[in-house]
Amino acid sequence: MIQLENIIFLIVAGLGIGLFVWQIQKIRKNILLGRDLDLTDNPSERINKTLLVAFGQQKMFKRMLPALLHLVVYIGFIVINVEVIEILIDGVFGTHRVLGFLGPVYSALMFINEILAALVIVACAMFLWRRNVTKVPRLAKGVEMRAWPKMDANTILVIEIVLMLALFTFNIAGLKLVELQGGEAAGVYPISQSLINLFGDNPQTLHLIERVGWWLHIIGILAFMNYLPSSKHFHIIMAFPNVYYSKLLPRGKFTTNPAITHEIKAMLDPSYQPPAPETDAEGNPVIQRFGAKDVEDLTWKQLMDAYTCTECGRCTSVCPANITGKLLSPRKIVMDTRDRMEEKGESPVIYDPARYGKDEGTERVKVTEENTLLRGYITPEELWACTTCNACTESCPVNIDQVSTIMDLRRYLVLEESAAPASLNAMFTNIENNGAPWAFPAADRFNWAEDIYVPSKN
Amino acid sequence: MEENKRLVKVPTMAEMAANGEEPEILFWVGCAGSFDDRYKRVTRAFVQILEHVGVKYAVLGTEESCTGDPAKRAGNEFLFQMQAITNIEVLNAYNVKKIVTACPHCFNTLKNEYPDLGGNYEVIHHSTFLQQLINDGKVRVQGGEAFKGKRITFHDSCYLGRANDIYEAPREVLAALDADLVEMRRVRANGLCCGAGGAQMFKEPEPGSKDVNIERTEEALATLGAGNGVIATACPFCMVMMNDGVKNKEQEENVKVFDIAELVAQAEGLSR
Numbered sequence: 159m160i161q162l163e164n165i166i167f168l169i170v171a172g173l174g175i176g177l178f179v180w181q182i183q184k185i186r187k188n189i190l191l192g193r194d195l196d197l198t199d200n201p202s203e204r205i206n207k208t209l210l211v212a213f214g215q216q217k218m219f220k221r222m223l224p225a226l227l228h229l230v231v232y233i234g235f236i237v238i239n240v241e242v243i244e245i246l247i248d249g250v251f252g253t254h255r256v257l258g259f260l261g262p263v264y265s266a267l268m269f270i271n272e273i274l275a276a277l278v279i280v281a282c283a284m285f286l287w288r289r290n291v292t293k294v295p296r297l298a299k300g301v302e303m304r305a306w307p308k309m310d311a312n313t314i315l316v317i318e319i320v321l322m323l324a325l326f327t328f329n330i331a332g333l334k335l336v337e338l339q340g341g342e343a344a345g346v347y348p349i350s351q352s353l354i355n356l357f358g359d360n361p362q363t364l365h366l367i368e369r370v371g372w373w374l375h376i377i378g379i380l381a382f383m384n385y386l387p388s389s390k391h392f393h394i395i396m397a398f399p400n401v402y403y404s405k406l407l408p409r410g411k412f413t414t415n416p417a418i419t420h421e422i423k424a425m426l427d428p429s430y431q432p433p434a435p436e437t438d439a440e441g442n443p444v445i446q447r448f449g450a451k452d453v454e455d456l457t458w459k460q461l462m463d464a465y466t467c468t469e470c471g472r473c474t475s476v477c478p479a480n481i482t483g484k485l486l487s488p489r490k491i492v493m494d495t496r497d498r499m500e501e502k503g504e505s506p507v508i509y510d511p512a513r514y515g516k517d518e519g520t521e522r523v524k525v526t527e528e529n530t531l532l533r534g535y536i537t538p539e540e541l542w543a544c545t546t547c548n549a550c551t552e553s554c555p556v557n558i559d560q561v562s563t564i565m566d567l568r569r570y571l572v573l574e575e576s577a578a579p580a581s582l583n584a585m586f587t588n589i590e591n592n593g594a595p596w597a598f599p600a601a602d603r604f605n606w607a608e609d610i611y612v613p614s615k616n
Numbered sequence: 617m618e619e620n621k622r623l624v625k626v627p628t629m630a631e632m633a634a635n636g637e638e639p640e641i642l643f644w645v646g647c648a649g650s651f652d653d654r655y656k657r658v659t660r661a662f663v664q665i666l667e668h669v670g671v672k673y674a675v676l677g678t679e680e681s682c683t684g685d686p687a688k689r690a691g692n693e694f695l696f697q698m699q700a701i702t703n704i705e706v707l708n709a710y711n712v713k714k715i716v717t718a719c720p721h722c723f724n725t726l727k728n729e730y731p732d733l734g735g736n737y738e739v740i741h742h743s744t745f746l747q748q749l750i751n752d753g754k755v756r757v758q759g760g761e762a763f764k765g766k767r768i769t770f771h772d773s774c775y776l777g778r779a780n781d782i783y784e785a786p787r788e789v790l791a792a793l794d795a796d797l798v799e800m801r802r803v804r805a806n807g808l809c810c811g812a813g814g815a816q817m818f819k820e821p822e823p824g825s826k827d828v829n830i831e832r833t834e835e836a837l838a839t840l841g842a843g844n845g846v847i848a849t850a851c852p853f854c855m856v857m858m859n860d861g862v863k864n865k866e867q868e869e870n871v872k873v874f875d876i877a878e879l880v881a882q883a884e885g886l887s888r
Contacts, residue, residue, distance in 0.1 A: 220806075407728070408724075408727075408728050408779060408780050408781070409778055409779045409780075410724035410728055410775050410778075410779025410780055411724075411728035411729055412688060412689075412729065414693075414697070414729065414732040414733065415693050415697075418693050418694055418697050419697055419701075419732075419733060421694075422694070422697050422698055422701055423701070426701065426702075448693065448694075449691065449693075476806070478808055478809040478811060478828045478831070478832075479822070479824070479828070481808075481828075481831060482811075482821075482824045482825055482826040482827060482828050482830075482831055483823075483824035483825030483826060484821070484822045484823070484824035485822060485823075485824075486822070539822055542819070542822055543821070543822040543824075544814055545774070545809045545811060545812070545813040545814040545816050545828070546689050546774075546813055546814030547774035547778065547809035547813050547814070548774060548778040548779060549774075549778065549806075549807075549808070549809065551778075552778050552805050552806070565689075565691065568690065568691030569691040569692075569693055570691075571691060572690060572691035572692045573691065573692070573693060573694060578690060578691070578692070579819050579820075581818055581819040581820065582690050582815060582818060582819050584818075585686055585687075585690070585815070585818040585819075586687060586690070586692055586695055589682045589684070589686070589687055589695060589699060590695065590698075593647075593680075593681030593682050593699075594647040594650070594651060594681070594682050595647055595682060595686045595817075595818055596647065596651055596652075598650075598651045600678060600681070601678060602650075602651070603645075603650045603651070603677065603678050603680060604626075604628075604650070604675075604677040604678050605650075606645070606649070606650055606656040606659050606660065607624075607626040607663070607675075607677075609623070610623070610624040610626065610660050610663055610664065610667075611621040611622065611623055611624065612621065612622060612624055612664050612667045612668055612886055613620055613621055613622075613668075613885065613886065614620050614621060614622045
């Protein structure tokens with residue numbers, strides 16, 4: 159029978175889901191600030207990649223311990239969500255454990271749920287330990303690991319533990335109530351069964367505890383869902399599309415700018431007819447910057463990368479520049495991109511960029527007044543430290559392409575500002591004049607071939 | 617001995633074309649292979665191998681120019697495309713189909729970035745080429761004493777490994793030598809850059825606590841242990857960086873840096 163509680167539930171769930179949809183719209187808008195890019199090719203290869211890397215967690219297993227802990231939380235998330243479906247149905251229609259009719263299937267499901275929920279608590283506790291006690295360097299250190307990202311990580315872990323405790327609370331109280339009524343509970347609950355006497359045997363109290371646990375669990379889930387768009391934890395959604403739209407080309411292949419190709423071909427051959435420039439909706443030619451100065455110069459995929467990043471720091475921990483104390487941190491490049499996007503576009507409800515702002519940091523990361531991604535957030539010094547070795551992209555469990563963003567920012571520095579370091583400008587001049595990055599005359603290029611001997615065959 | 621040797625005349629594409637011939641492969645030498653004194657020895661070793669196995673090859677000679685890789689990685693897309701389009705005109709004029717190069721940067725650029733601009737070739741890195749020669753029995757690398765008991769560690773080039781997924785070919789070449797192949801802590805997909813990629817070769821590193829090549833050399837030296845050892849490379853930039861690192865650690869008497877082509881040439885008795 160539908161009661162007041164169900165109506166309240168319907169309102170709460172509706173608000174929670176509606177708010178979430180609204181927040182997703184904002185993020186979608188932010189991602190679409192980026193330039194167009196067609197990534198609809200090779201769907202079967204993309205699906206394979208998604209199955210392996212996103213669903214299969216393939217790249218997580220480069221580090222065993224966090225991979226196993228993460229796997230527990232990931233599987234827990236998926237399996238326990240089946241119970242959320244039941245909670246939604248029960249909440250709306252005033253039913254109780256509506257899926258109980260599944261019999262042995264339901265028993266197995268509840269059994270696995272409880273084991274996983276307990277393991278999730280253990281895993282989250284270990285994650286908290288790694289972050290706050292042993293302080294795993296990649297999670298604790300780095301100029302980008304300021305107040306917000308650290309708090310964010312801890313918030314997520316605490317919420318996950320609370321959600322699991324709420325689940326146990328209503329399972330334990332519910333079981334005891336059934337026992338007192340002399341009935342038989344639907345499902346099997348190995349952990350709650352062993353804690354069945356935890357809340358005493360007053361039916362009123364037990365009922366209250368059961369309801370509090372139930373409501374805490376579902377409100378917690380709705381609240382957590384709406385915290386996601388503000389959080390690194392958004393990766394639980396974004397990892398899948400982001401991996402689907404991964405770079406499928408060899409890592410060493412960098413993008414070619416066709417506008418430049420047309421320009422050069424026209425220079426070399428006056429009869430060359432470049433195609434008409436792209437036009438916007440009003441028919442005005444679209445003038446694009448060479449390289450990227452701000453978020454709208456990056457592609458939507460590069461912006462999607464920024465929303466997928468979970469700030470695990472695997473990229474930074476393998477970056478040769480970072481390892482040797484240079485300013486570059488690939489993670490910071492991605493986090494800066496997200497911050498700038500939300501400063502320029504729209505912000506989610508909770509996220510507070512000021513807590514991860516430009517206010518603090520060392521002298522060398524101090525940014526200039528110019529309020530764009532380049533210089534406003536990311537300094538040329540960071541960009542010039544990159545060896546484009548792709549250790550970061552290799553290490554990223556969700557296939558973020560940090561190198562492409564670094565390269566586009568570098569291109570802006572060189573092509574629009576001619577702001578390369580002097581030695582690189584000298585290298586450019588050498589290539590132009592001598593056809594080699596060093597100042598050797600092209601005429602000497604074949605000198606190596608003098609005086610080579612090989613043993614005679616006879 | 618001298619009378620048992622013959623002087624090599626390295627054929628150019630221009631000469632071949634003048635004779636109405638086409639080589640089987642174009643050997644793309646690269647700027648480092650042409651101008652860097654140390655790396656010229658690698659170029660010569662590779663030519664010795666080509667001559668030894670009798671493959672019909674040619675080089676562009678003075679017609680070769682920078683592929684544009686350092687310009688591209690430094691962000692100068694304009695200069696890169698100027699170089700690429702000009703090189704492609706030369707290569708296509710000679711009807712080039714198959715290119716072998718010892719430089720992973722040239723390899724990557726020719727293989728992956730030239731097709732967008734109209735240059736479509738089968739591009740092979742010399743590690744893969746050498747591996748094929750060994751597999752086909754054209755090169756035996758049973759040099760006997762040359763490497764017996766020596767420890768060799770291979771330093772992965774980023775532009776060969778992570779950029780193009782070539783990890784095994786250079787290792788198989790080294791495995792064919794009668795040496796003790798030892799692996800560093802960070803290898804293959806997890807390999808550590810030498811510090812020179814992405815146009816870093818042509819500039820001072822940014823300020824930091826250490827240079828990347830020192831970090832990598834320390835790792836290589838720790839792996840090789842005391843005594844004689846070889847750091848094998850398959851990239852001109854890696855070679856420069858590892859050599860500098862070894863000198864910085866004052867280990868040049870004990871530890872040598874060789875390209876895999878040099879090791880093969882030595883094992884075949886083609887060079888000292």
